[in-house]
Amino acid sequence: MTPYQILLADDEAALRFLLTETLAEEGYELTEAEDGAQALAYLQEQPYDLIILDYMMPERTGVEVCEWLRGHANPNADTPVILLTAKALDKDRERAKAAGVTQYIVKPFSPLQLLDTVEELIRRDAR
Structure with a gap:
């Protein structure tokens, strides 16, 4: 079986x-x-089984990348996205949810917490 592909x-x-x-x-x-920006370039080139994005990144934030992902035709439009963030405010969670995280x-x-989440999302998506 081919290993699952993850973009980090x-x-x-x-x-x-x-x-x-x-x-x-x-x-x-x-x-x-x-x-x-580098994440967007990869997302347009090949399909992934899961995408892990940091909220605060140079060029484009994880939320902006996810908004693009959900709003444009690309091989990863429906791929599950995990957003890693130091921002724990409700407004940040709402913005991430609205973006399709x-x-x-x-x-x-x-x-290990991340690993559990990765396994759960990949299993759920594989069904």
Whole structure:
């Protein structure tokens, strides 16, 4: 079976490394983007099984990337999106929900918590 493809977009290299290691150990294949513009370029090129976006990134925020994703024809328009954020305010959650974010995870979080969410969304989407 082909490994599930995940796009991980976060401007923090240390966090990308940690999450890539954690998810790769579980057999997921990751593509890393360091900002919103790079994430958009990847999203237009190939389909992913799951997308993980940081809320606050240079070029485009995770919410802006998700708004684009849901609003334009592309191979990932219906792909589940996890938004990682330090912003825990209700208005930020509402904005993310309106943009089409599937799951919202507030930093700091444990990599295992993220892994549980990834597995849950990929299983749900595979049905």
